[in-house]
Amino acid sequence: MGFYSILKKLKEKEKEVRILILGLDNAGKTTLVKKFNGDDIDEVSPTLGFSIKTLEHRGFRLNVWDVGGQKSLRSYWRNYFEATDGLVWVVDSADQRRLSDCKQEFGQLLVEERLAGASLLVFANKQDLPGALDAGQISAALELDNVKTHHSRIFGCSAVTGLNLLEGIDWLIDDIASRVFSAD
Amino acid sequence: MSNSQPARNNKPKSSSSNQRQDGSSLLDQVDFIGDEDDIDIQSHAPVSLFDEAIGHIEDIMVEDAFQELQNSFFSNYSHLFSESEENQLEYTNIHAEYVATLERHLETELSQRIEDFSMERFAHELTERKDQLEGEVFEMLFTITDFVAFKEAMLDYKRAATGEAVDVSMDLVVVPLTPRDAEMTSPSASLSLRGTGSTNKKPR
């Protein structure tokens, strides 16, 4: 570990939280971030690279990293693991066909050493679609109950309507805060 | 150069340990003598590696070699950067290389200035003193590791190089319009100003 990465870690103490948003393509990651930030979501294009949004929420400074989910981008995800406090895994709940892909990619993240300390929020997105599985079903599909490596929680949500976004992010911040900033 | 000295003096004074109090008073004397690199005096004084290294880092970062290193990096890569909100994946690699390059440079320079310098030991001391990492030098170091700041600097450089109009951004609003004064501030601000100068766009 280099000197800069140590420095970076030390500086990230001031109620600054790094959140990494991942999931298969078409899961709704960018829409979710935009909606949470109050941006227009009508013209969200598929993400070709990554975006960073800095949001102020409840006195925390959230650095939200949104990385594209296309198959050819997934091998790059690992470049963004470092110093992540919270991992948000976004699932297209209406895409049952790729749920097994989703589970497989998710499983690979869980064993990532550099994500070991991160709180894990799963968003079962697109609950506004008629074909969506609910949070319980997504949880079962991902076998979330068996996840012992991370503090985790699942929320059914809709990035389009905004349903449960705040609840999910609030849980994530609370969980991170109780670990990282407990000294305050 | 003159900027760095008060900052260095402040550092050890803020410490509560006796050892470092001694160190700081000695350092004060050294500064009165006005010699930057008087290793003889420092080496037998009980100054910690931390204080010594920080002092040197401040010097290194304002030296031409460091600035040139940064500038050549910007000139090599800035054409790849675009204003769009979304970033290309290759930016991450470029930033990683930038951090590694500057770190190598720092380490080489520190090794020449401090006998038996060890980056591991210094990094370890940093973690020990994480509550004391306040001040300009740490802000500058931290900025290097910050991707968003890096991208902004790249874009500033690109705008300056291509003479494009510059957005009225925060740093420009507070920078005085006379370029001579601006040259004293951060490198990126002065670069931006050259950009504005050429298009004659005035901040608000």
Next chain:
Amino acid sequence: MSTPSTSTTDSRLAEMTAKMTAREAEIRRRIEELRACRAEGKSEAEQYTAFEAAFDAERLAIVEDMEALESVKTAAISTVEINNSLAAINDKIACLQRYHSDSVGFLPAYVSASAKAKVEELANKLADLRERVVPKKKFAFSSAASSNRNPKQQQPQQQPQKQQQQTQQPKVEPTLHNLTGKTVVLSDESVANKDILLSDLADCTIKVLSHPATLHLNGLTNCTILCGPVHRSVLIEKCTDFTLVVACHQLRLHCSTRCKLYLHVTSTPIIEYSNDVLIAPYNFNYANLSDHVTLSGLNWHRNQWDQVQDFNHLAGHVASPNWSIMPEADRLNWEE
């Protein structure tokens, strides 16, 4: 081994449902009360006392829900019912948490911290409960979309919202699967606002004269798909020798070859591991098109059909050889 009679089960369920509905109304009333109290400018102390009262009442209600669920677990109700109840309880915990985070501003730190701990305790309890009451059956991935694995009976449900959702199972509803040489027209209400999945079709023509929510195409060979405006996204995978005419918000094409796409797409279409892709502007015309455009909410003035991004040619800054604009002379006119 005796199973309880159906009537007992029904009455228990009815009882639970009624209880939950009543409580739902009660908590709304309490929240309103609290809001009113805040609006009237009562002192902070009064506000947080009211918060504590409402919070605790709801917390106890959730605990009761959990106890109730545990007491009927013995094979008396179906897995679907159990999952519904668990989901309902989960929602309530989320609601309680939101209530707490909404109120953080005027709560003393210790009240806030204790409320937070209580929410966590509830979440843990629920996780334990789920562990105990849900049968250890793994979720099956195979034939997820097409098989009729839904053991649903017409039973009363706790929440109207849930009910609507549950009746959609099996979820990807308007599905065409494993057809050869057919022409199928899907129109209006049957597919409006629904998620359409077309998979493993050969030599078929499918016309969707409606405005579905999403469209997924998988494993199509030598097919023509004509579709009205899709509210959200279109996802295409493993298709060859096919023509798609569609309007949508986002479009992603994966692992496909020899495709002709006539598009109205409001964001940039993307392709990945695909080649021989020809792109043209959307030109499907049918009777209700303009109504469907309105219903879909698509921006009809923004069409990025020719701004294709190829994931296999991102960094090169060189045009991708995998797609091109279809010459105008080659474009067909698509009518109903």
